Amino acid sequence: MVKLFLLFAAINGTLAVMLGAFGAHGLKGKISEPLLTAFQTSTHYQMFHVLALMGLALILMRMSEVPIALQVAGYLWMLGIVLFSGSLYGLALGGPGWLGPITPLGGSLLIVGWICFSVGVFKLSL
Numbered sequence: 220m221v222k223l224f225l226l227f228a229a230i231n232g233t234l235a236v237m238l239g240a241f242g243a244h245g246l247k248g249k250i251s252e253p254l255l256t257a258f259q260t261s262t263h264y265q266m267f268h269v270l271a272l273m274g275l276a277l278i279l280m281r282m283s284e285v286p287i288a289l290q291v292a293g294y295l296w297m298l299g300i301v302l303f304s305g306s307l308y309g310l311a312l313g314g315p316g317w318l319g320p321i322t323p324l325g326g327s328l329l330i331v332g333w334i335c336f337s338v339g340v341f342k343l344s345l
């Protein structure tokens with residue numbers, strides 16, 4: 220699980236930087252401002268959650284017993300990144316309209332992941 224979280228974070232950190240550069244240099248003037256803003260939002264949320272996932276993995280590496288809520292948080296963040304950021308990237312690049320309803324689903328998964336993280340931290344005996 221820890222290795223999966225770190226590998227996912229490494230791959231998505233790379234993607235976030237590459238896509239951020241592409242958005243800033245390759246899309247400016249080629250898509251509308253609202254779509255460019257959505258693209259930028261996607262890269263920001265992707266990177267924030269990559270950092271959160273890395274932090275979670277580092278915490279988990281030091282634990283002998285991991286609260287299930289912390290494990291669930293990591294998986295929700297991974298799925299949330301794919302759905303939230305992926306759907307926004309798709310929409311900004313002219314993808315099908317059915318991607319629109321996927322964005323809030325991905326965002327909801329990110330939020331629930333943070334709630335699970337909070338519950339998991341609360342249950343820790345520090």
